[in-house]
Amino acid sequence: MSTPLLFACESALDNAVPRTEVRAVSPRQFIIAGWTGRDSAAIAHHIHELELLGVPAPSSVPLFYRASASLLTQAPQIETLGEDSSGEAEPLLFRADGEWWLTVTSDHTDRKVETYSVAVSKQMCPKPIAAAAWRWSEVAPYQDELQLRSRIFEGGQWVDYQQGTLSSIRPLASLCADSPLGLGAAEGCFLSCGTLGAIHNAQGVGIRPAAQMEIELRDPRRQRSIVHRYQVQTLPVVA
Template sequence: MLTFTHPNGTFSVDIEHVAIAGWAGRDQAGVQHHIDELKALGVKPPSTTPLFYRVSREMLTQQEHVQMLGDAGSGEVETCLVSDEHGRIWVTIASDHTDRALEAVGVAESKQLCAKPVARTAWPLDEVLAHWDQLQLHSEIEENDATVTYQQGTLAELLPVSALIERLPQALRNGQGLAPQSVLLCGTVPAIGGIRPSGRFQMSLIDPVLQRRIDHRYVIETLEVVA
């Protein structure tokens, strides 16, 4: 179960379905940039864009200390849509933390290996939809004992909500909306300086119009890989 605070209180939802939108950039040049980033790590290019990778609901976590197998994983901040039991859609952020070594073998399999940290604050989608493109994604990592900006961009770089939902598999749709008790990660912006791991990841969704933000951070406890 995920629990969120919002401007008027809290709500909880038992998640049934989770999907992660891959290659979801609005600008095809940006999509190609991300494909090239991952190709440099040995990841096979996608057959089509966007793709929707499924992961089990058990991979979602709101904890700030997360265990991961090995040290080849890295996070990506993504806008995250959450449909509650009544089908109302909320907006938060999540990290599509992915094992990059396994990603070179199979993207879908690599996404299933790592937990997906989710923030504890959400906004109603209808409060931000009119200025969706102005929302900002930001992430930071720890590198050489310093905090550095890892990602920075706006949602204008990614496919809009309507375009993502109309491309969703039928099992995840509810008419023109997201099926109740579902989570959709909506894609990411490029990493500054290339994709690389870090033991700490901090992410933010910033609303410059309503002057508010959602923040979440997590620390990774690396589990030893034995053979």
């Protein structure tokens, strides 16, 4: 069993004053949903930017990749082999105490390995995950308003890397239903729900590595955010 993750879970049932309780959740199953864009043009854009890196187009959309639950980490630093990996912010649903909770994660991926196997690349890097969560049933009615954002430390400053709303991603409940987990998943199931395209830099490069990344899920209706920042330590590739 994986090491338990601690989440500050915020809820406000029946419009009560928000209450936060710490829950320890041991990840038992982890699935990463890919190609989850709601807009066919957005999917085509993401496929294209990955094809520029040599990543083959998916056989169908969406796809659900199995990954080791032990990859999930709340550590402020991860280690990756070589310098060909990069992160991407994703909303993530996990099952605890018989219900779904929403947080934000980074599907940090080895882009070199991704050129020959997306499934293998998903297994190559730790997956940073925030330490706070919201009760899914409370935000599901207005999920399209939730904002997803990431920034990377580049050129000595923080720059926007991804920005948009969950309206660009398929409804998360439908992803749960279509995934191998199902809506009534067991305790400790985690589903990463897809991402947004990268914002190109001045050189026209979209997906790119960075030594630091910040991921954020913002709820403008309730004026709150879940933020997680992590550093990337690259290890030398020894042949």
